[in-house]
Amino acid sequence: MISARGLRKSFGDFEAVKGIDVEVRKGEAFGFLGPNGAGKSSTMRMIASVSPVSGGELRILGMDPATDGPAIRGRLGVCPQEDTLDNELNVFDNLYIYGRYFGIDRATCRERAQELLEFAQITEKAKAKVEDLSGGMKRRLTIARSLINNPDLLLLDEPTTGLDPQARHVLWDQLFRLKQAGVTLVITTHYMDEAEQLCDRLVVMDKGRIAAEGSPRELIDAHSTREVAELRFGVGEHEALAEKIEDLGERVEVLPDRLLVYSDHGEDVVTAVLDRGLHPIATLVRRSTLEDVFLRLTGRSLAD
Amino acid sequence: MALIQEIPAPLTPAAATKVLVLRNYVVYKDAWKLFITGFLEPVFYLFSIGIGVGQLIDTFEFHGEAIPYAEFVAPAMLATSAFNGALLDSTYNVFFKMKYEKLYDQMLATPLTTGDIARGEITWGLMRGSVYSAAFLVVMALMGLTQSWWAVLALPAAVLIAFAFSAVCMAVTTWMTSWQDFDKITLAQMPLFLFSATFFPIEAFGDGVLRWVVEATPLYRGVVLCRELTTGVITWESAISVVYLVVMGAIGLFVVRRRLDKLLLT
Amino acid sequence: MATETGADTSPTTRPLRPTGSLSAWEGMARQYDYWLTVLKRTWRGGVVSSFLTPLLYVVAMGVLLGGFIEGDPDRLEGATSYLAFVVPGLVASHAMTIAVSESTYPVMGAIKWHRTFYAQLATPLAVRDLVNAFVGFVMFRVASACAVFMLVIAPFGVFTTWWGPILAWLSQVLVGFAFATLVFAYSARLKSEEGFGLLFRLGVIPLTLFSGAFFPISNLGPVLEWIARLTPLWHGVSLSRMFCVGQVDWSLVALHVVVLVTLTVVGWFLAVRNLDRRLEV
Ligand SMILES: Nc1ncnc2c1ncn2[C@@H]1O[C@H](COP(=O)(O)OP(=O)(O)O)[C@@H](O)[C@H]1O
Ligand SMILES: [Mg+2]
Numbered sequence: 001m002i003s004a005r006g007l008r009k010s011f012g013d014f015e016a017v018k019g020i021d022v023e024v025r026k027g028e029a030f031g032f033l034g035p036n037g038a039g040k041s042s043t044m045r046m047i048a049s050v051s052p053v054s055g056g057e058l059r060i061l062g063m064d065p066a067t068d069g070p071a072i073r074g075r076l077g078v079c080p081q082e083d084t085l086d087n088e089l090n091v092f093d094n095l096y097i098y099g100r101y102f103g104i105d106r107a108t109c110r111e112r113a114q115e116l117l118e119f120a121q122i123t124e125k126a127k128a129k130v131e132d133l134s135g136g137m138k139r140r141l142t143i144a145r146s147l148i149n150n151p152d153l154l155l156l157d158e159p160t161t162g163l164d165p166q167a168r169h170v171l172w173d174q175l176f177r178l179k180q181a182g183v184t185l186v187i188t189t190h191y192m193d194e195a196e197q198l199c200d201r202l203v204v205m206d207k208g209r210i211a212a213e214g215s216p217r218e219l220i221d222a223h224s225t226r227e228v229a230e231l232r233f234g235v236g237e238h239e240a241l242a243e244k245i246e247d248l249g250e251r252v253e254v255l256p257d258r259l260l261v262y263s264d265h266g267e268d269v270v271t272a273v274l275d276r277g278l279h280p281i282a283t284l285v286r287r288s289t290l291e292d293v294f295l296r297l298t299g300r301s302l303a304d
Numbered sequence: 305m306a307l308i309q310e311i312p313a314p315l316t317p318a319a320a321t322k323v324l325v326l327r328n329y330v331v332y333k334d335a336w337k338l339f340i341t342g343f344l345e346p347v348f349y350l351f352s353i354g355i356g357v358g359q360l361i362d363t364f365e366f367h368g369e370a371i372p373y374a375e376f377v378a379p380a381m382l383a384t385s386a387f388n389g390a391l392l393d394s395t396y397n398v399f400f401k402m403k404y405e406k407l408y409d410q411m412l413a414t415p416l417t418t419g420d421i422a423r424g425e426i427t428w429g430l431m432r433g434s435v436y437s438a439a440f441l442v443v444m445a446l447m448g449l450t451q452s453w454w455a456v457l458a459l460p461a462a463v464l465i466a467f468a469f470s471a472v473c474m475a476v477t478t479w480m481t482s483w484q485d486f487d488k489i490t491l492a493q494m495p496l497f498l499f500s501a502t503f504f505p506i507e508a509f510g511d512g513v514l515r516w517v518v519e520a521t522p523l524y525r526g527v528v529l530c531r532e533l534t535t536g537v538i539t540w541e542s543a544i545s546v547v548y549l550v551v552m553g554a555i556g557l558f559v560v561r562r563r564l565d566k567l568l569l570t
Numbered sequence: 571m572a573t574e575t576g577a578d579t580s581p582t583t584r585p586l587r588p589t590g591s592l593s594a595w596e597g598m599a600r601q602y603d604y605w606l607t608v609l610k611r612t613w614r615g616g617v618v619s620s621f622l623t624p625l626l627y628v629v630a631m632g633v634l635l636g637g638f639i640e641g642d643p644d645r646l647e648g649a650t651s652y653l654a655f656v657v658p659g660l661v662a663s664h665a666m667t668i669a670v671s672e673s674t675y676p677v678m679g680a681i682k683w684h685r686t687f688y689a690q691l692a693t694p695l696a697v698r699d700l701v702n703a704f705v706g707f708v709m710f711r712v713a714s715a716c717a718v719f720m721l722v723i724a725p726f727g728v729f730t731t732w733w734g735p736i737l738a739w740l741s742q743v744l745v746g747f748a749f750a751t752l753v754f755a756y757s758a759r760l761k762s763e764e765g766f767g768l769l770f771r772l773g774v775i776p777l778t779l780f781s782g783a784f785f786p787i788s789n790l791g792p793v794l795e796w797i798a799r800l801t802p803l804w805h806g807v808s809l810s811r812m813f814c815v816g817q818v819d820w821s822l823v824a825l826h827v828v829v830l831v832t833l834t835v836v837g838w839f840l841a842v843r844n845l846d847r848r849l850e851v
Contacts, residue, residue: 011570050412052569070315070415084410088331097330100323101414103315149414335764341771352779359789360639360652487618494623498630508634
């Protein structure tokens with residue numbers, strides 16, 4: 001569905017995407033995971049064929065976005081990072097008119113709009129103004145709108161950022177249903193749980209490059225240990241204590257309030273620590289998550 | 305769900321324009337009060353300046369013919385209201401849609417192109433403008449301010465004025481970055497409105513350079529075009545005006561497309 | 571913050587919501603710095619709209635069109651030239667335009683878009699203080715624009731006495747007050763900005779055109795002339811013109827002043843009441 005080779009995007013002197021290779025297959029849910037400023041949205045906009053490619057090669061549905069933009073866009077559904085709803089139209093017309101932009105005939109448009117209102121669970125808001133919708137409803141409407149043309153490929157840029165937990169779960173359910181229905185999904189996110197829930201395969205992006213690629217499980221296996229032991233000592237002691245237990249795990253990370261010891265056998269680490277006469281205030285052994293991979297690959301300092 | 309089996313082919317320019325006009329129609333349907341009252345402004349000016357001030361003035365000479373003041377001002381109101389309407393639509397409204405509503409961004413996520421957007425917006429503006437101009441012409445005729453059947457052609461003339469200014473103003477708008485820039489638009493709009501031989505004959509500028517400068521400005525061309533048509537005193541100047549305005553609009557349209565490509569497709 | 575409780579709220583400023591108890595003066599003074607920053611940010615725009623536009627009108631209508639109009643004092647309410655006739659009217663109607671523009675979108679902005687009023691109300695300031703400072707700012711705009719304008723016009727020789735223009739300026743300020751408070755009251759209730767388009771098209775433009783600024787209202791015929799006399803702007807135009815032209819009918823002056831002051835007071839009460847109701851929800 002999407003094939004990118006050495007894809008680049010620059011804004012003036014600044015290079016937001018620095019040559020990435022991506023392959024998305026039909027029917028899969030593919031994720032771009034990365035901190036703010038990683039270049040996810042820039043990549044998505046190139047795939048959506050609204051942002052000219054600065055270098056490398058990009059084919060979408062077998063076509064070249066530079067020459068076949070309208071034809072490609074006709075088969076894509078796009079849910080941009082910022083909602084771009086038409087505030088001057090009511091909820092129903094947002095769907096109906098948008099459908100007409102695709103050249104879909106009136107009757108089909110009307111029928112689809114009605115179905116999508118149900119899908120997004122906003123049927124009773126059909127005549128409401130967009131302004132009066134809650135953030136979650138707006139997001140669902142944007143996603144519903146991106147489905148009006150029954151797209152082969154659905155692009156979702158941070159679909160759940162800024163939503164409350166209930167709204168996120170409703171959205172995840174809906175995206176899952178779409179995936180079941182065979183729609184190819186491309187999702188960007190900086191939420192680990194979202195990536196683990198939704199994506200079959202993902203790439204971790206950082207500073208315009210791809211840092212790692214694989215399924216969530218593969219990524220954890222490749223870039224972290226099976227378990228993590230979290231040890232909490234008194235304030236200010238962590239730095240010094242880290243040296244004393246360095247050899248107990250593959251890696252020890254010092255945080256202001258605790259130490260993280262990466263090891264395949266967390267309980268053994270805790271026992272060894274106690275054997276050395278150290279007495280943590282609290283200990284916790286847990287499985288590695290995608291978050292550990294993410295922080296390992298993209299660092300803990302803020303990007304912007 | 306109703307499956308759309310075949311993907312519709314990308315829209316033809318005509319179909320795309322139609323859809324964009326539809327969108328604006330749906331929006332304005334509810335704002336009919338604004339739509340209706342938009343027609344009143346030039347009528348108010350006509351009654352106030354044309355009749356109220358007109359009582360203080362005998363007649364003006366236009367191409368050697370003496371005509372009453374109201375007959376002199378009315379065609380200018382027709383031209384300037386086409387101008388003002390086009391300006392409003394293609395500066396404030398376009399800026400708002402582009403920068404705040406991000407309306408064009410959502411359109412570009414569909415098979416529509418920047419060319420479709422420029423054509424669609426301008427067509428809509430022209431359709432609205434022609435309704436106003438036609439209504440104003442009817443008022444003029446009812447008040448006995450039209451002197452020949454040439455006056456019928458004043459309607460397409462007004463639409464042409466609107467087209468030329470829409471295209472150019474939309475092009476200018478693409479360079480604007482904040483609302484403060486609109487002062488510069490006002491800075492161009494007011495002198496054009498007041499000094500394009502709208503309220504007094506071009507002779508008021510004397511015979512020097514100033515007069516020639518005014519004669520070369522676009523709104524003046526529009527005003528004399530309308531005035532020649534409604535008074536029935538047609539000269540070769542009308543032909544110049546028509547060519548002038550057509551060329552101006554075409555250039556504007558060309559620039560708009562280029563600029564939208566640059567701005568929206570980043 | 572040192573605030574005394576109770577005591578000093580006078581009956582006219584009966585708090586519509588708990589005000590703490592800033593005096594009206596203190597309430598305005600505390601917003602001085604806020605409005606100063608607004609002024610610094612926006613004064614440039616004011617130069618074009620509040621100064622160049624009317625100047626262009628004076629040149630186009632007063633000088634150029636006026637060149638074709640006979641300066642007959644009998645037909646021009648005592649003015650000896652059309653320029654002298656039109657200038658005082660233009661400035662008065664201009665005072666209205668500024669007052670209206672500054673009390674429409676900015677008010678809606680402070681309620682709906684930037685929600686400045688809500689932020690300000692979270693401090694000891696009361697609704698009354700917000701209205702006072704807002705109107706104060708608008709009036710600063712009106713008064714300064716009109717003053718500059720009258721100064722620039724002076725060399726054109728349209729004024730007959732030295733005190734006339736000063737009193738005319740005060741009349742223009744009074745026009746500004748009446749419109750600023752009334753329109754503030756209107757804007758405070760408005761839910762959508764569509765209403766402003768209507769206000770300009772059905773209010774400001776007809777008032778500008780038919781309140782005697784451009785031609786004597788007697789030209790309108792007896793019926794419309796009486797309607798014109800009922801409009802607030804006509805009172806201001808007439809005041810401003812009498813002082814500039816130097817033919818003052820003091821009983822008429824008294825009437826005009828009473829009308830404009832009454833409108834201002836009514837407008838102020840409505841503004842405070844409407845804003846209070848609006849911010850409640
Ligand atoms: N239109 C633009 N002009 C200039 N710089 C941009 C533009 N869009 C994005 N950038 C920059 O490119 C980088 C990547 O941005 P983006 O793709 O939005 O990242 P993400 O979506 O991963 O947060 C950021 O540093 C951003 O500031
Ligand atoms: Mg992004």
